[in-house]
Amino acid sequence: MTDLEKSMESLIEVFHRYAGQDSDGKTLSKKELKKLIENELPSFLACQKNPNVVDCIMKDLDQNKDDKLDFEEFIPLVVGLSMACEKCYVLHAQKGKK
Ligand SMILES: [Ca+2]
Secondary structure, eight states, rough: OOHHHHHHHHHHHHHHHHHTTSSTTSSBOOHHHHHHHHOHHHHHHHOOOTHHHHHHHHHOOOOOOOOOHHHHHHHHHHHHOOOOOOHHHHHHHHHHHH
């Protein structure tokens, strides 16, 4: 597999690992989302000053307002964070060249 294929696979695996912790294996409940963020995005969580950050993320991502996130609703979180990280990466790369 290529690097990108591996990344996509691990994204899917991580989603289902947490989504499968209760009886509904296709979606993330707020509890599962919280666990996922705590375990898989600890540095992101450490930067957040808002103690209700998980509630805010849930509200933002939950398009159909059923208090659960399916894979489609979850992906924008990863995309948004990746875009933020890419900006840092570019900045860092530019600094390295000077
Ligand atoms: Ca939903």
